[in-house]
Amino acid sequence: MVKKVDHIGIAVKSLEDHVSFYTETLGLHLEGIEEVPSQRVKVAFIHVGETKLELLEPTSDDSPIAKFIEKRGEGIHHIALGVESIEARIADMNEKGIKMIDNAPRPGAHGTKVAFMHPKSTGGVLYEFCEK
Numbered sequence: 253m254v255k256k257v258d259h260i261g262i263a264v265k266s267l268e269d270h271v272s273f274y275t276e277t278l279g280l281h282l283e284g285i286e287e288v289p290s291q292r293v294k295v296a297f298i299h300v301g302e303t304k305l306e307l308l309e310p311t312s313d314d315s316p317i318a319k320f321i322e323k324r325g326e327g328i329h330h331i332a333l334g335v336e337s338i339e340a341r342i343a344d345m346n347e348k349g350i351k352m353i354d355n356a357p358r359p360g361a362h363g364t365k366v367a368f369m370h371p372k373s374t375g376g377v378l379y380e381f382c383e384k
């Protein structure tokens with residue numbers, strides 16, 4: 253089922269402007285920076301114990317993250333729940349009447365499979381299922 257909060261996604265205009273807050277000010281470890289073309293973002297992963305913070309910088313104006321920042325400004329974008337068998341979780345949500353943005357998993361960072369739930373079905377939170 254749902255195992256843990258895998259990571260929290262945070263939308264930023266520029267990784268360069270924000271990474272030092274996490275690494276230098278808070279003293280956390282930057283695992284690396286990776287581009288995810290399917291979502292038109294550049295992602296920095298920062299470890300906080302077992303959970304990660306995922307800073308998301310848009311790489312194009314039509315990136316969902318660019319649109320999010322335009323509407324709501326920088327800040328928390330989504331919460332990712334670590335799961336096994338993501339296809340089964342999606343089917344389970346559909347059965348329970350939860351609207352999914354992704355009815356099939358798509359490629360996330362680090363070779364993961366991800367699928368987003370619709371915030372209208374979850375009380376306003378954008379949740380991501382994430383399978384390693």
Ligand code: ZN
Pocket residue numbers: 259261306330332380
């Ligand atoms: Zn994520």
